[in-house]
Amino acid sequence: MEFRKKFKNIMTAIAMLLLAALLICMQFGGISGVKLVMIVLSVWMIAYGIRLLHFYSQMARHMVGGKVILILGFILFDFGVFNFSLRNRHTLFIILYLLGFYAFKGFVDVMRALEQKHNEAPWKLKLSSGIVNIIVAVSAVAIGFFMRSEWAVVYIFALGIIYSAIMRIVNTFRKTPVMTIL
Amino acid sequence: MQEDFHYYATYCAAYLAGYSHEESLEVCFAAQFVDLCTATFLSTINGPKGAATTQLSLELMDMPTNPPGIREITSIWSSFHFLPYDLNVKRKGRSKAYMRKYRLICNPNSVLLKQTVDRAKNESLQAVGVAMHILADTWAHRYFAGTPSLVINNTDSYFYEIVKEDGVDRDRKITWKHSTSFVDDIETSTYVNSIYQYSENSIMNLGHGRAGHLPDYSFIRYKYLPAWNEYEEIIKDNPSDFYHAFSQMVYAMKTLRNPTEEFRVDHYDFEALKEWEGEIKRIIETRRLSAAEDWKAFGEKLSKKEVIPFDLTPAREEYLSAQEKENTVLGRFFTAAMEQKKMVMRKIYEPKAKKNKANR
Numbered sequence A: 001m002e003f004r005k006k007f008k009n010i011m012t013a014i015a016m017l018l019l020a021a022l023l024i025c026m027q028f029g030g031i032s033g034v035k036l037v038m039i040v041l042s043v044w045m046i047a048y049g050i051r052l053l054h055f056y057s058q059m060a061r062h063m064v065g066g067k068v069i070l071i072l073g074f075i076l077f078d079f080g081v082f083n084f085s086l087r088n089r090h091t092l093f094i095i096l097y098l099l100g101f102y103a104f105k106g107f108v109d110v111m112r113a114l115e116q117k118h119n120e121a122p123w124k125l126k127l128s129s130g131i132v133n134i135i136v137a138v139s140a141v142a143i144g145f146f147m148r149s150e151w152a153v154v155y156i157f158a159l160g161i162i163y164s165a166i167m168r169i170v171n172t173f174r175k176t177p178v179m180t181i182l
Numbered sequence B: 001m002q003e004d005f006h007y008y009a010t011y012c013a014a015y016l017a018g019y020s021h022e023e024s025l026e027v028c029f030a031a032q033f034v035d036l037c038t039a040t041f042l043s044t045i046n047g048p049k050g051a052a053t054t055q056l057s058l059e060l061m062d063m064p065t066n067p068p069g070i071r072e073i074t075s076i077w078s079s080f081h082f083l084p085y086d087l088n089v090k091r092k093g094r095s096k097a098y099m100r101k102y103r104l105i106c107n108p109n110s111v112l113l114k115q116t117v118d119r120a121k122n123e124s125l126q127a128v129g130v131a132m133h134i135l136a137d138t139w140a141h142r143y144f145a146g147t148p149s150l151v152i153n154n155t156d157s158y159f160y161e162i163v164k165e166d167g168v169d170r171d172r173k174i175t176w177k178h179s180t181s182f183v184d185d186i187e188t189s190t191y192v193n194s195i196y197q198y199s200e201n202s203i204m205n206l207g208h209g210r211a212g213h214l215p216d217y218s219f220i221r222y223k224y225l226p227a228w229n230e231y232e233e234i235i236k237d238n239p240s241d242f243y244h245a246f247s248q249m250v251y252a253m254k255t256l257r258n259p260t261e262e263f264r265v266d267h268y269d270f271e272a273l274k275e276w277e278g279e280i281k282r283i284i285e286t287r288r289l290s291a292a293e294d295w296k297a298f299g300e301k302l303s304k305k306e307v308i309p310f311d312l313t314p315a316r317e318e319y320l321s322a323q324e325k326e327n328t329v330l331g332r333f334f335t336a337a338m339e340q341k342k343m344v345m346r347k348i349y350e351p352k353a354k355k356n357k358a359n360r
Helices: A003-028 A034-058 A067-085 A091-118 A124-147 A150-173 B003-016 B021-033 B039-045 B057-062 B067-080 B096-102 B111-120 B125-140 B238-257 B270-285 B292-303 B313-321 B329-349 B352-359
Strands: B155-165 B168-173 B175-177 B190-192 B221-226 B234-237
Touching (some): A003 A150, A091 A124, B003 B021, B003 B125, B003 B238, B003 B292, B039 B057, B039 B313, B067 B329, B111 B125, B111 B238, B111 B329
Antiparallel strands (some): B155 B168
């Protein structure tokens, strides 16, 4: 992996760790940090969606299968705007929504890992990360439901973010077989 | 293309074009060395950095994919392995960003190919070898570009090998694997290719990675949808393309040996191959991953001398011990490589106004 990408990955991981720390600290201080997560997530989705739509209009619309980029761009943009509109809702509602998003991401990771296994590409790390994401989401919902406590849900969600950040760092320094055929 | 064609078949073509056994060995050595001359190798012999003609996977992984990085990658892959066909091509309704990539699609018989072969005239045998590598690759690597690009080099799941069953052509769906340890299985049409990456400039989208090694196998015929061809399928007939490449190499090297003859695109020396046509086509069409043994045997039959396997050690030692390095085999190769790269890069990146002035 080139230095710039490694740097970007590490910076993203640090930002994720800070976000998790902020969530926990704010919860201690009696303020809900979840709204902040929602805003960050929304802005990221809107910006990424716009980037994909721009790429589609300039390049991918002439490409076989380029519509996938268009659809992905629209979905991300749409979700971003939708997320942003939810920021003033009740905190628990937002957390449940975020956990749903988290579980879905885990499910996609598991599916992709299985596909990669079928194609004999590296798959174990992706599978474990997907399973952990699902476990975090399900356990947070369960604990929140039975304990009727917002802080437990926030902490589990923060732990999930910390786990994702650590996995990102591990992935950055992991030696992976490079598939370039020339 | 692989060693079987770049080394052994190039030896055969050089010999058929009139070079002696020793000269043919020098030509094919240079042709094969194009696939091995990396920045890492150059650093071990303190060679000129600008002479790299290929990149290792690890070198590519360390390359930034910002504009200078892309330029560096393009300077190597477009100059030596994916020579662009038409740098002035125009397509209606396409953005400039798209056309910057589209114009780099490789195809045989380009103006740049003529300039490449012309440049080798009256130059060293190493320059001839470099030109022959580039010429041969224009046939194998056609329809792909020597720059990272999803919108040009991507392929989709519509990918079929055309195999003969009971004398009839049948389509067999290709199964792709992304494992570095997997060896292509021609019996079941299961091949290795690079992973889909939706980032335009990912190095996974450089060259023919998405089509695996299929463009390099002389026996194979397949059909697929290239990303750039507006859902029109392409049927790639490698046996025909490789035969054309071989006869064009013979023709090109004959013109290089003849001071009064000029190389012209779309010309082939089928006449010189008439006697050997059946044997050459059998070597090309036999289903296996490498045809090196058969090409070697054919070369030895032609020259009645042993075609020694490719060995870099003597050339490397000669270079390291020489006082005047530019007069060594590797020194002459480096000069030829740097001249070629300079020429292609000038054509790709020089501003339009300058280009028009030069054409006038």
